Amino acid sequence: MAKPTTPRPSRATAKAAAPAAGADHNRPRPETPTDYKASKEELLEFYRQMVLIRRFEEKAGQLYGLGLIGGFCHLYIGQEAVAVGIQSALKPGKDSVITGYRDHGHMLAYGIDPNVIMAELTGREAGISRGKGGSMHMFSVEHKFYGGHGIVGAQVSLGAGLGFAHKYNGDGGVCVAYFGDGAANQGQVYESFNMAELWKLPIIFVIENNQYAMGTSVNRSSAEDQLYRRGESFRIPGIQVNGMDVLAVRGATEEALKWVQGGNGPILLEMKTYRYRGHSMSDPAKYRSREEVQAMRDKSDPIEGVKAYLSAQGVGEDELKKIDQDIRKIVSEAADFAETSPEPEMAELYTDVLVEQY
Amino acid sequence: MGIAIKMPALSPTMEEGTLAKWLVKEGDEVRSGDILAEIETDKATMEFEAVDEGKIGKIMIAEGTEGVKVGTVIAEMAGEGGEEAAPAPKAEAKEAPKADAASEAPKKAESGTSKLASDVKASVQDPAIPEGTEFVKTTVREALRDAMAEEMRADERVFVIGEEVAEYQGAYKVTQGLLDEFGAKRVIDTPITEYGFAGIGTGAAMGGLRPVVEFMTFNFAMQAIDHIINSAAKTNYMSGGQMRCPIVFRGPNGAASRVGAQHSQNYGPWYAAVPGLIVIAPYDAADAKGLLKAAIRSQDPVVFLENELLYGRSFDVPKIDDYVLPIGKARIMRPGSDVTLVSYSIGVGLALEAAETLAAEGIDAEVIDLRTLRPLDTATVLESLKKTNRLVVVEEGWPTCSIASEIAAVVMEQGFDDLDAPVLRVANEDVPLPYAANLEKAALIDSARVVAAAKKVCYK
Numbered sequence: 001m002a003k004p005t006t007p008r009p010s011r012a013t014a015k016a017a018a019p020a021a022g023a024d025h026n027r028p029r030p031e032t033p034t035d036y037k038a039s040k041e042e043l044l045e046f047y048r049q050m051v052l053i054r055r056f057e058e059k060a061g062q063l064y065g066l067g068l069i070g071g072f073c074h075l076y077i078g079q080e081a082v083a084v085g086i087q088s089a090l091k092p093g094k095d096s097v098i099t100g101y102r103d104h105g106h107m108l109a110y111g112i113d114p115n116v117i118m119a120e121l122t123g124r125e126a127g128i129s130r131g132k133g134g135s136m137h138m139f140s141v142e143h144k145f146y147g148g149h150g151i152v153g154a155q156v157s158l159g160a161g162l163g164f165a166h167k168y169n170g171d172g173g174v175c176v177a178y179f180g181d182g183a184a185n186q187g188q189v190y191e192s193f194n195m196a197e198l199w200k201l202p203i204i205f206v207i208e209n210n211q212y213a214m215g216t217s218v219n220r221s222s223a224e225d226q227l228y229r230r231g232e233s234f235r236i237p238g239i240q241v242n243g244m245d246v247l248a249v250r251g252a253t254e255e256a257l258k259w260v261q262g263g264n265g266p267i268l269l270e271m272k273t274y275r276y277r278g279h280s281m282s283d284p285a286k287y288r289s290r291e292e293v294q295a296m297r298d299k300s301d302p303i304e305g306v307k308a309y310l311s312a313q314g315v316g317e318d319e320l321k322k323i324d325q326d327i328r329k330i331v332s333e334a335a336d337f338a339e340t341s342p343e344p345e346m347a348e349l350y351t352d353v354l355v356e357q358y
Numbered sequence: 359m360g361i362a363i364k365m366p367a368l369s370p371t372m373e374e375g376t377l378a379k380w381l382v383k384e385g386d387e388v389r390s391g392d393i394l395a396e397i398e399t400d401k402a403t404m405e406f407e408a409v410d411e412g413k414i415g416k417i418m419i420a421e422g423t424e425g426v427k428v429g430t431v432i433a434e435m436a437g438e439g440g441e442e443a444a445p446a447p448k449a450e451a452k453e454a455p456k457a458d459a460a461s462e463a464p465k466k467a468e469s470g471t472s473k474l475a476s477d478v479k480a481s482v483q484d485p486a487i488p489e490g491t492e493f494v495k496t497t498v499r500e501a502l503r504d505a506m507a508e509e510m511r512a513d514e515r516v517f518v519i520g521e522e523v524a525e526y527q528g529a530y531k532v533t534q535g536l537l538d539e540f541g542a543k544r545v546i547d548t549p550i551t552e553y554g555f556a557g558i559g560t561g562a563a564m565g566g567l568r569p570v571v572e573f574m575t576f577n578f579a580m581q582a583i584d585h586i587i588n589s590a591a592k593t594n595y596m597s598g599g600q601m602r603c604p605i606v607f608r609g610p611n612g613a614a615s616r617v618g619a620q621h622s623q624n625y626g627p628w629y630a631a632v633p634g635l636i637v638i639a640p641y642d643a644a645d646a647k648g649l650l651k652a653a654i655r656s657q658d659p660v661v662f663l664e665n666e667l668l669y670g671r672s673f674d675v676p677k678i679d680d681y682v683l684p685i686g687k688a689r690i691m692r693p694g695s696d697v698t699l700v701s702y703s704i705g706v707g708l709a710l711e712a713a714e715t716l717a718a719e720g721i722d723a724e725v726i727d728l729r730t731l732r733p734l735d736t737a738t739v740l741e742s743l744k745k746t747n748r749l750v751v752v753e754e755g756w757p758t759c760s761i762a763s764e765i766a767a768v769v770m771e772q773g774f775d776d777l778d779a780p781v782l783r784v785a786n787e788d789v790p791l792p793y794a795a796n797l798e799k800a801a802l803i804d805s806a807r808v809v810a811a812a813k814k815v816c817y818k
Contacts, residue, residue, distance in 0.1 A: 161561020191554025
C-alpha cells in the first residue's frame, strides 16, 4: 500500500535521532542543534549568496531553453539554504566538499567565479573544466571542491576517501559529502558508512532530501523514509534538519562539526528540502501537483525566510533591492561571458586524458 | 601395512611445500583431529590434522625438508582398520592429495592451468639493465612486495588498502611483512566491500594521497569497476586537467586453478579499452617490480594485473637501487627472424616455451612481451613484423574483443604490407571457464596451440 506522497517538511526545530529501542543509551550522541544566531551582516551574506544561486540557476534554465546549454542540467532552485548554510560553517582551504551532479549551487556558495561555472555550462574553453566536463562534472581543487559527480552515490565513497585523506594527513579538515534521497538507497553509501565509522573518518554525510529521486518520491522508494536514521545501524548518529531554513542548517552544521572534530567519527545530516524545478531540465515533473510546488514556494521558501529574519533586524527592502540589482548584473555578465567565450580548441580533444607522457 | 600419511595439497595451486615442523613423534598415539604437522606452502603455514586414530609409525620426511611434492608419503601410521587412507588437510584442500605411482588412491585430476604455469625465462636480457649487473633470484610475489615496500619508504603518501592485506599478510601473501614495517595507518584491512573501498581509495587519491588498492582478485573488482572507470579514469579529463587521481588498483587476474568461471577471467581487454587508464600486466619478477614501482609513481590511475599462477615462480631480478621500468614499452624476450609471437602476462611463458619447440623444428620465433596493455607499444610489434612478416598473438583470455583482436587490427591498419600471412589469435575457448579438469584443460591455451599457429602462418 502506498504511503501518502505529500512531503513532510519539518518546520519545527531540528530533531536528533532518538536511539532505537534496545540501542546502547550510554553511547554519546550529539546535542540537538539550535538555530544559528546570525548577525545582520551574516544574514545579508546568506541572502546575497542564496539570491545569487537562484538567479544564476534561473539564467541557466533560460540558456538551456535557448539551446546554449546542452545535455543534463540539474537546477538547485529551492534548495539554496542547504549549500549556503553548510558552506558558511566550513573553513575554506581546509575542509573539503564533494557532491553529485546538482552542483552549481555548491560551487557558487563556495565563492567560485560564476563566469567560469556558466562558461562550463555552455561548453566553452573558459569553463572551469575547459568545457570538457559540463554541468555535472565541475571541480575546483583550489577551493577543495572535489566535484561534480555524475554517478548517483559515487560521491559518498569518494567523500569517505577525502575524509580518509584528512585523517591520514592529520590536517584537521573535515569532508562534507552531499547526496540526495535517491542516492541514499545506493549500496555503496552503506559500504562507506561502515568504513567511515569503523575508522572514525572526519566526514559529514549530508542527505539533501528534496523528496523526489527523479520522479520517485521518498515514500515510494525507501523502506525507512526517515533518512536521518539511515546511519543508525553503523552507529552514525543522524539529525533531521529543516533544510529550507538557512539558520537551522547552519546550526546543525555547527553541531555536526563539533561532533566530527571531537574525534567521534562521521555524522549524518538529513536536510529536508524541496526543488521547485524538475529533476533536470528535461523532466516534466508530472509526479507531483502544481499545488504542492506552489505551497512549498508560498510557505517555505528559503529566501523569503531570510528576508523575514532580516526584516526582524530592521533591514528594509531598499537595502535588499541593492543586493538584488548587483546579483542580476553578476548573473547577466556571467551569461554574456558564457555566450561569447570561444569553444575549446580542437587540440583540447586530446589533452588531459593522461597526466604523463608514456 | 599401516596408513600412509601423504603430503597434502593445501591450496588450489600448491604443488610442493615445506614440512616445517612435526608436532608428533614416532610412537605417539594420535586421534582424529590432532595436529600432526605444520606445512608451509608458498602462501601460508598450515596445520595438518590426522583423520584416523592410531600410532605414528615411521616418520619418513624430517622436519625442515623443503620442496616436498604433494602426495609424497611423509609418515606411516599403524591404523586400527589397517586400511590405507589418506588424511585430509584441515583447510581448503580443494583437490585430492596427489598419488604417487605405487598408490591405489585416485589419480589427481590435473588442472588445465598446469600447462599454463611455465616459467621459461627470456633468452635476452632487458636492454634497460646495464651489463655486469648482479641478479637475485626472486619470486614474482616477493618482487611485488619489494616494489610496494620501496615506494612506501620513499613516499609517505603511499599506502596499501584491501581485504586481508595487513594482519593476514595478504590473501596471496603479496603484502607479507608490510604491516610490520609500516604499521596499521599505512597498511589497512577493509571489510569485504569492493565498491566502497575502491571509492575510498579513489577519493583519497583525489585528496592527494597515493593509494595502492589490492583486490583479492580482479574478479571481485567488477563490484568496483564503476569507480575504476567512471571516477578514477575520467576525472582528469572532465576537470580539464585540474583533478588528478594517482592510484594503483592491483591484484591477481586471469585463470587460477580449478576455481570455476566466476574466479577465472582476464580483464586486460576490459580495462585496456578505457581512455584515462594505464593498464600493466607483467610476466616475470623483474618486470613486476620495476613496473609496479613505476605504477605507484605515476600521476595517472593504473590497473596492475598480476597472475596468481606466477606468484610463486622465481626469476632473476637485477640488484639495482630503485629499479623502475618505463610504462608503455614492450620487451623483446627472445629475438627471432621467422615469426613474431606477441603476448603478455602468463602467455609470455607459453610463447617462450613454444619458441623453444619451434627452434627444434627450424623455425626461429621472436617473442614480444607487451608488458603494458594501455598504452600499447605498437611500434615494437610493427618493427618486429617488418623482420618476420608473420605474427601470432598469444593471450590467456577470451578471443572476442581481446588484446589479440586489437593487435590484429593495428597490424592490419599499419603493417599490412609487411604481412605474409594472416595474423592468428591463440586465445582461450570462447566459453565461461569450466570446472572439470579435462574441460578446463581444453578451454585454456597451451604451448602446443601456439606452436601449431606459428607453423600455420609459416606455411609449415
